[in-house]
Amino acid sequence: MDxxxxxxxxxxxxxxxxxxxxxxILAGRALAYRQFIGKSWVEALIMxxxxxxxxxxxxxxxxxxxxxxxxxxxxxxxxxxxxxxxxSGLVLASVLVNIPFALQPIQRAFEAVPHDVRDAAACxxxxxxxxxxxxxxxxxxxxxLTAIVLCFSHVxxxxxxxxxxxxxxxxxxxxxxxxxxxxxxxxxFGAAGTMSLVLLLFAITALALTTSLSRRLGGQRGANHR
Amino acid sequence: MSSLSRLGKVFxxxxxxxxxxxxxxSRAETVPAIAAAANIKFALDxxxxxxxxxxxxxxxxxxxxxxNFVAQIQHGxxxxxxxxxxxxxxxxxxxxxxxxxxxxxxxxxxxALVAPNKSPLTxxxxxxxxKVLLAAGKLERFxxxxxxxxxxxxxxxELLQKLGLWDGLQTKLILGENASQAAQFAVxxxxxxxxxxxxIALAPQFKALGQSIALPAELHGPxxxxxxxxxKAGATAERFYxxxxxxAAKSVFVQYGFGLPAQ
Numbered sequence: 001m002d003x004x005x006x007x008x009x010x011x012x013x014x015x016x017x018x019x020x021x022x023x024x025i026l027a028g029r030a031l032a033y034r035q036f037i038g039k040s041w042v043e044a045l046i047m048x049x050x051x052x053x054x055x056x057x058x059x060x061x062x063x064x065x066x067x068x069x070x071x072x073x074x075x076x077x078x079x080x081x082x083x084x085x086x087x088s089g090l091v092l093a094s095v096l097v098n099i100p101f102a103l104q105p106i107q108r109a110f111e112a113v114p115h116d117v118r119d120a121a122a123c124x125x126x127x128x129x130x131x132x133x134x135x136x137x138x139x140x141x142x143x144x145l146t147a148i149v150l151c152f153s154h155v156x157x158x159x160x161x162x163x164x165x166x167x168x169x170x171x172x173x174x175x176x177x178x179x180x181x182x183x184x185x186x187x188x189f190g191a192a193g194t195m196s197l198v199l200l201l202f203a204i205t206a207l208a209l210t211t212s213l214s215r216r217l218g219g220q221r222g223a224n225h226r
Numbered sequence: 227m228s229s230l231s232r233l234g235k236v237f238x239x240x241x242x243x244x245x246x247x248x249x250x251x252s253r254a255e256t257v258p259a260i261a262a263a264a265n266i267k268f269a270l271d272x273x274x275x276x277x278x279x280x281x282x283x284x285x286x287x288x289x290x291x292x293x294n295f296v297a298q299i300q301h302g303x304x305x306x307x308x309x310x311x312x313x314x315x316x317x318x319x320x321x322x323x324x325x326x327x328x329x330x331x332x333x334x335x336x337x338a339l340v341a342p343n344k345s346p347l348t349x350x351x352x353x354x355x356x357k358v359l360l361a362a363g364k365l366e367r368f369x370x371x372x373x374x375x376x377x378x379x380x381x382x383x384e385l386l387q388k389l390g391l392w393d394g395l396q397t398k399l400i401l402g403e404n405a406s407q408a409a410q411f412a413v414x415x416x417x418x419x420x421x422x423x424x425x426i427a428l429a430p431q432f433k434a435l436g437q438s439i440a441l442p443a444e445l446h447g448p449x450x451x452x453x454x455x456x457x458k459a460g461a462t463a464e465r466f467y468x469x470x471x472x473x474a475a476k477s478v479f480v481q482y483g484f485g486l487p488a489q
Contacts, residue, residue, distance in 0.1 A: 067302030085303045167303045168288040169259045182289065185406040186267055187431035 005179035013155040016094040024102040032110035049097045058164025085167040094155045102147040109143025153206035257284045258463040261295040263311035264406035268429035269482035291404040293375045306463035309453040312377035316452040329454030334485035338427035340438040341419035349439040369400045369411035369420030378405040382421040384446040424483035
């Protein structure tokens with residue numbers, strides 16, 4: 001069992017969730033309540049990571065953020081360090097890849113908040129921020145939690161992106177899924193089996209949790225829930 | 227809803243806990259990252275152990291396919307050294323300006339014919355067993371590394387062409403992404419055998435799963451394995467580079483079925 005790799009994956013998952021979920025709450029709310037030109041294009045763009053192979057995303061990040069690209073060089077000057085083959089690069093990649101996993105459930109939850117509730121709150125003279133904190137967030141909370149669980153477990157199992165732009169460096173970019181791959185390559189089936197089992201149990205638990213959450217969400221306001 | 231928010235609180239606690247712990251995680255900054263071809267894993271693991279015991283210094287080795295590492299180093303990967311399965315990659319790296327010099331040969335690779343336990347394939351150096359099985363229509367699957375980008379796959383293809391087996395095996399071939407994956411496939415039980423690096427076939431982890439026989443080096447082009455320091459190399463990497471050329475390291479390579487370069 002490669003504890004260092006497991007810890008690195010948990011760290012990556014946690015940071016991705018912390019970065020992505022607050023952003024998704026803002027973006028999800030905007031997408032749910034606002035109509036603007038090109039909205040369907042924006043929504044389509046958000047879904048792209050779902051249909052693109054992770055290796056393709058990894059390849060674009062490797063070439064686009066590498067030390068040979070102007071963007072990579074500019075970012076290196078800005079932050080004083082390289083993004084690819086570094087933990088921070090994995091965070092950026094995980095955030096990009098997981099946008100649909102975070103945004104979808106949150107946007108759906110906001111869409112399910114009844115109009116009249118928000119109108120009533122506005123009539124009572126509540127500010128926009130207060131409505132968000134006191135009315136909307138408690139109502140969309142199951143959606144947010146679904147996003148957290150989905151994101152966390154999805155990052156935990158990320159392989160293609162990390163393989164392409166991580167470089168498999170222990171303690172820096174060698175995540176649990178890469179470690180499993182390495183163990184199999186080294187004929188260490190015991191370690192590979194143990195680590196795979198940990199991920200499998202985690203995935204089943206996460207999915208069971210998500211299913212029961214979305215059922216609650218659906219049950220509470222089934223009429224509006226798409 | 228109460229159980230939900232409790233769950234949320236627990237999750238939040240776990241998150242904040244891991245954030246608090248983060249600064250305390252030891253960062254292995256001073257330990258150089260080294261990239262190495264998958265086929266030398268078993269030998270190099272031993273050599274790294276001996277090196278650390280002798281000097282007290284540590285190195286982090288990442289194993290993978292040589293071609294991949296060359297691409298990654300060109301895009302700025304922090305590797306201080308590359309141990310390639312083939313000379314060509316080192317020359318490529320040097321041409322692109324990512325190597326200190328032309329590097330040195332550290333080992334000469336050999337191929338092995340392998341079969342999983344319980345396979346109908348009989349092993350011999352002329353691959354007559356493969357011919358017999360192929361003629362009898364009993365050879366379903368045969369594993370080699372991908373000849374397009376894996377040096378050991380390329381040499382396996384040369385050997386099979388020389389023995390006149392290449393065309394007949396075309397539809398039976400299973401390609402591993404690198405030499406190590408080819409070895410996985412060869413003893414998975416889903417193939418009748420394969421051609422893989424002798425260095426993997428001689429590893430104890432492999433011996434439990436299958437039989438092997440070393441193949442004559444005259445049947446294919448040489449597998450000169452070369453290593454080089456990158457411009458990022460520090461003192462520890464330099465020292466390890468020298469250690470790899472010592473007699474102590476060479477004897478480990480020999481033990482794992484490598485030939486030694488003529489110096």
